[in-house]
Amino acid sequence: MAAIAPALQSEPNILSRLVGRRTSLIGIIILAIIAAAALLAPFIAPYSPSKLSIASRLHGPEMAHLFGTDDLGRDIFTRMLYAGRTSLTVGFAVVVFSSIIGIVLGLTAGFFRRLDQPVSRLIDAMMAFPDILLAIALVAALGASATNVVIALGIVYAPRLARVIRASTLVIRELPYVEAARALGVPTPVILLRHVLRNVTSPLLVQGTFIFANAILAEAGLSFLGVGISPDTPTWGTMISVGRQYMDQASWMMFFPGAAIVLTVLSLQLVGDGLRDLLDPRLAKDI
Template sequence: MAAVGSPAIVEASFISRLVTRKTVMIGLLILVVVAVLAILAPWIAPYSPSRLSVVNRLKPPGGTYWFGTDEFGRDVFSRTIYAGRLSLLVGASVVAFAAVFGVTLGLVAGFFRRLDTPIARIIDAMMAFPDILLAIALVAALGPSLVTVIVALGIVYTPRLARIVRASTLVIRELPYVEAARALGVPTWRIMSRHVLRNLLSPILVQGTFIFAYAMLAEAGLSFLGLGVSPEIPTWGTMIAAGRQYIGQADWMTLFPGIAIILSVLSLQMVGDGFRDLLDPRLRKDL
């Protein structure tokens, strides 16, 4: 029989609370649908996203073209689900980038007092710039490409995670069990990884979902401005940018990519809010 407070019971309790949260389940369901459509796009899409058919240009949604066609006769449905692959790739890559560098900076700044002030000032300076303006400046300086977009957005959102990790580390390093580990001569790297980092997984997870949503939205914004990936690659931002010229004639060109962005970002926000409520002891009592 599992002991009270054991990891198995804690995990089961967390899952049971997660299932009862309707907003989290709805967000997860939407996110899973978007991810499945994007991952299986080569098998689900009825047409190639780059297939041109000028005779079928600006066809309204119907049985042949579910979401209609664009100015070159390309199937909007096929391009929409293919564009989801790039958005998910960018979001996941930016989260990974921010997690690696943000967690490292936050841990070092919070644990080592001598490094706290300079790192904290750098973080504050980077967060003083609006996210999209800093991303535009970095992409313009490095040149538009998929790798550049990921690196630029990773640099933009790394300070967000670093700031949260630093603040939590400042508290955790003063707790009795950390002091006891120091007194016993436990190596610093072991204290940081096993005693500090393990207790930061909850805020990192929650902030990671928000960064995922912000990155997808920022990537769409950069593509809309022509600073994202190559125009030949379908993205939600470039599709909306192309459709604005035909907003009165073929509004479906902007409608469906816009809905895809809204659903993806909204689902991630719902999941992030749900995780925050479930993992934060101060909010859990109100659930």
Template structure:
């Protein structure tokens, strides 16, 4: 058992080393680390409270006291961005967890059980026929604006993507000799699904999670910008952009810095996903 644990540990170290050996992926990891650490340490790093008003300091340009300037109510943009990062990242992580659980379950059922393949596949196709943002807006409007409902809505929107990827991989794995041998030995189906199939879906699952994480952050910002997402009282990057659009001529920094945060976060996640895909896909790794 110890040798197996050492082998897994060395494999994970090798994967991290390979990721860091790629310049674009290394930069993406560093940027993500800075963003995550800044969001986690926001209560200790932020110089002001995100809701602290200072009307006399309203629409103040970036300076030493207010690094990113202030908004129309005199609130410090830098402090609000740090706390907004907490909200946006927590929503993205929650959507990834929701999507992973439901998407993997549906994908495994559709890919392994032939009788369930057709109905689940038709359900996936029907859900993917709707544009993501429109379906998310409709779900949030039906459920009500809150962080929990945004997570549920985006989870429902992105579950078909995960389910389709897992289903396609399961269709291939279930025909492999070791799965056929397990069936011949009367191994219980739940054991086959977990030990022989789910464990071999780690690569596509990780790659898909990075892309869904990025899309969830972008979709949450879009919903908040439109005013149908999280409550405006809770700072998010999308809400900050929405509130600052009417002052774009005289205080463009209100929209600029949250927009840059969204771009950097989403781009870093996409680059990380590309790097993971290139390393974990044997065909692409051989070509490289």
């Protein structure tokens, strides 16, 4: 009897179906443009992100400076490109780090009955704190840096993934192919990796897109409050925080970074919604 289940219960043309959805296609295009601009920042940025020009401070959008300049005469378009690299890198790193913690906690709680209660209580305790307050506390304890922001946000969002994976694992562990693997003497780590983890890929992928969006928002919030990444590193949150002081005379300092955050988060949400609708069997029937 075969003991290995299909890795992912989705059709091979899932990407084409995702692109076929108008809202998901819009999200993919916006996200691709933002990611490409951030990745190619050193090649397309007209200035250095730290270049000062006091004579050009607080200039509005013009040909020389597409998005205007800030209070120190730095080109906002250039700084937005480099800030996008920071935000996307931090968001992706948070997804990876929180996924590792969430997978370990979720599989442990869902597969091992004796550990379900203590691990579940730990997850509930972590989720009892508001996300932003817990992130601020962790960053304050660890220190302001990109690495510590990733660690703090990873700890904050890991319980969400853990609960989803635990719920899926509770169902999968009772399926016939898992029981068959146990009867054949397959080692528990192999069962967890080959049979359980491979079949929680769909919810993990969907939750990952939403955590990506939330992490970008949270990083911007921490930087705005001055407890996130070092002010020397361009971030959208820091740019908004500085622009707040000149909101009346230089509104573009806040508008363009804010628009970048909105577009990035919106595109990730659109992609996440599309993945959820296609990968959830209950919703896929209605598509």
